[in-house]
Amino acid sequence: MSSVSDWEATANPVKDNRAGLIGKGVDRYEGPLKVTGTAPYAYEVQPPSPPAYGVMVGATIATGRIIAVDTAEAEAAPGVLAVWTHLNVPAQPPRGAKAHPRSTQGSKPALESDKVTYWGQPVAFVVADTLENATAASHLVKLTYDADTPDVNFAKRLSDAGQPPGEQDVEIGNFDEGFANSPVRLDETWATPLQNHCQMEPCASLAWWEGDRCIAHTSIQMVKPAQHGLAETLGIGRDDVHLLTRYIGGGFGGKGQTYDDLTLAALAARALGRPVKVAFTRQQMMHGTIHRPATVMRVRLGAEKDGRLNAFSIMTWTHCHKDGSFTEHASNFARALYAAPNRLTGHRLVRLDLPHAGPMRAPGEASGTMSLECAMDELAEKLGLDPVELRIRNEPPADPENGRPFSQRQLVRCLKEGAQLFGWDRRRPTPGQVRDGRWLVGMGMAAAIRGNFLLPAKCSFSVDADGVITVRQGMTDIGTGTYTVLAQIAAETLGVPLGKVVVEIGDSELPPAPGSGGQFGAATAGSAALAAGMNLRKAIAEMATSDPHSPLHAGDPAEVTFQDSVIALENRSETLADLIRRNAPEGLTVEGEIRPAQDAQKWSTQTYGGHFVEVGVDPVTGEVRVRRMLGVFAAGRILNAKTAKSQLTGGMIWGVGSALGEGNAVDPRYGSLINQDLAQYLVPVQADIGDLDAIMLDEVDDKANPMGIKGVGELGNSGAGAAVANAIYNACGVRVRDYPITPDKLLAGLIAQGR
Amino acid sequence: MKAFTYERATSVEGAVTAAQAPGARFIAGGTNLLDLMKLEIETPTHLIDVGRLPMAEIVETPDGGLRIGASASNTAVASNATVRARYPVLSEAIVAGGSPQLRNKASVGGNLLQRTRCAYFYDTSKPCNKRAPGSGCGALEGLNRNAAIFGASHACIATHTSDMAVALAALGASVEVVGAGGTHSIPLLELHRLPGETPHIETHLAGGELITAVVLPPPPKGGQTYRKVRDRASYAGGLASVAVAGGQVALGMVAHKPWRAAEAEGALASGASPAEAIGKELAGASSLGRNDFKIPLVARLAAAAITEAKEQGQ
């Protein structure tokens, strides 16, 4: 096992960056395929024979039982090949069962029983020769329910919420005392709504069988658990499932797990002896996959008159499915953010008859910053301090919760440089002072923080007789740029042009990697790739120096250089292709792997940023429009300026959505979400985003991994919504603490103010 | 989607004759009807495509008005030079709706007959008197932030969501209709109905009647403006809108039809301030709790728009 000091001490091609490919904003590896519509997403893969089409039917109750099933009409409908409910679905091992003890996922049976535990739960399944026939027949399935009254009213169940399983509040010092003794105090509560991922590509699967092997294409962020889970559900060996996910139209955490589309496609393909495709509709995505649960967050801040925090608390109430335990840890991020001797953080969880809660982009931070970073803004006003200055005064020398040194922390620099670039000095501290035509204009800022992670992963590198390097890894690219950064690492490591690199990912037969999520993807997959690349360099160097026909013969393998597809030792050289053609005409393959350093936990390793936003508020209507937005981020070495920036600005836009529009309203009478399509679930559109920029500070965090990089996929989201909310307050003097800040809510505040 | 047959009409008469068959429906741009068919909210058995009938012309009428063919695309109308010069409120209203892609495809006739965006209407698992007469109104005690404040009934509280229609209402447009009985003209304000007990019957068109054109009288004297309030900057239905053309005022997304603010117009004519005038109109409004905000919203929005139009007109 390696230690952080090994990483710090050891040079490698990514650090050296001889060809300058690391950090360069190179175009996406798979970009041409995507923009020409030729990248086959799971539903578009061409199966070996014509597929049948499956359509799922969702429950129209939130809780209860199916007491009668009538599929006669559906079965008789044109083109129908199968109609399944819990009564006749092929047998599957019980939920969670593992025939292979080391499976990372147990059985996930579809159409499991007559029990309904959430609205939209798949309860019937129709397969037909065409999608249209399957859809039409799906409407003919008649289910009779014995419905219970759904328990979904989060606001009314707050007092019943308890500690999430195995968790305790974290208190340092004595919060109550510290708070009571603070001369300046703030105690406010914020609420965020239930949100959906709304990926462009809904979840979809295609499966067929080759003998006893199931070939399944699906849209999934993590390959291995999907492969294991499907094998366990089908009751077959794990090697008998070949799971592929080559292109993914957005994941955001919602595709961290598989759903019944995959199970049913595989079961039906087996039963019918032909390929079967199953996709969620947009409407089905809202209930039928996971969502970010709503939160209520109470923030208490006690400060000295100079702004130093004396007491700090954020407590989060949230909800999950009746059988679940997922907790939106909206308080956790705050533990590493600001100094304060007396600290209290924790969570309360209540189980409801709502669909399954789960992770969504920057789980924890995304919701949590929407409260704390507004609370800091409010506190700054109470203290008569600039919000940037308040944060600087509470900058901790080490992680305030566990005392660990920071691996790197450039939060203050992000805030200072952001303030300067944005023109923060033009902000008027008193709200409602600036007008531009009919708009009241205001500025707001917030800090951003998101943890950084490194997980175990493997990767293989091959070189062929043409000198082409092929990277193979059971990694995924959910639209983030994984293909591209792996190609850059390979090209830089082996000294070949990008055009000489092939990247194969999204396949269960490739060396395993944990996939995409928690912004650990690039660091984890990339570090494994670097390791494999280093091993290949070594193998090539040894091959050359021990080959009497090579001009490099008898040299020191450690001295071999790799550049422009040529390997060299001082003035002796030959092409990589020539060497391989002579010595390994079939090609040469090596593996590499990365593991977290044994001492990684000695440091607090995070990514940071500062958001600055200018909004206009129409004081007549309560409408808000974002005019300018700047994020300055410190997230280690940047692998690709273009894809990283795209991740960061995408996260910032997400923040705009969270502040202004996103949320699924729950109708407690039905236990169902009411807005179910993209005309009703409002994510920002082009016109909602004004001038937008993200800047990445120069940083190398050699304690994070051998490349000194960190994640950027979620950081942009953290704090962005709070900055919008703070700008709204600065524009018009109204605080809305119940997100999203829609015109109706803002109008009430404007009227109350006499505007 | 239910199976259906399709024909492309080659003449107005042919289209009207074909439309007499039960289950037949016209389709123009299809931007509304196809969505509703996919969700089986609408289940026509026969579609008559009227999109290519020769009724896309926009021509000035002898009296100084404008006749806009029902097949003209929303984009064509909004970008028409005469419309922009003399009826800017219409151009502004159209551009405030949907997205460029939708407006390129959407027709004038289809836009007028677009159906409500009530979330319960769109969710076939929920009761809705408009979609399934007699099933009840899911929105009445539900999440009805966007419900009507004028002319609603216990059977239905939905709003008409066309932006274009609000401008047409302010401009005093009429609709040219061809039916089995021949051609006739309906004032735009009499095209749509209030919900009453039969919210599924939305217009005064007889079965199979085809809208062939919208006719505008000469523009009234004075400034024109359209203001729409929405949750995001584009591609969103309105929470409320107002069209002002001289002394004529219409409100949008407040009722089951475009709402001509006759009380406000009367007050304005007799010298009331914009705020007083709209206050008179809103004396007749009522709300249900979640949509209470619409009353002050309309008051403020309309007063601002009337003032803006006045200033323009001077």
Ligand SMILES: Cc1cc2nc3c(=O)[nH]c(=O)nc-3n(C[C@H](O)[C@H](O)[C@H](O)COP(=O)(O)OP(=O)(O)OC[C@H]3O[C@@H](n4cnc5c(N)ncnc54)[C@H](O)[C@@H]3O)c2cc1C
């Ligand atoms: C996502 C989205 C957002 C939208 N946002 C807005 C918005 O902000 N503001 C807004 O105003 N609109 C909005 N719309 C609605 C849009 O304007 C309408 O869908 C469009 O105008 C309908 O025109 P069409 O020609 O496509 O009608 P179709 O869908 O073809 O037809 C609609 C109806 O009209 C009938 N019909 C069509 N032509 C005739 C005719 N000549 N005579 C008699 N009956 C006819 C059809 O039978 C059908 O019932 C939105 C739509 C979508 C999908």
Ligand code: SF4
């Ligand atoms: S308001 Fe009208 S459209 Fe909406 S649910 Fe009630 S009846 Fe249906």
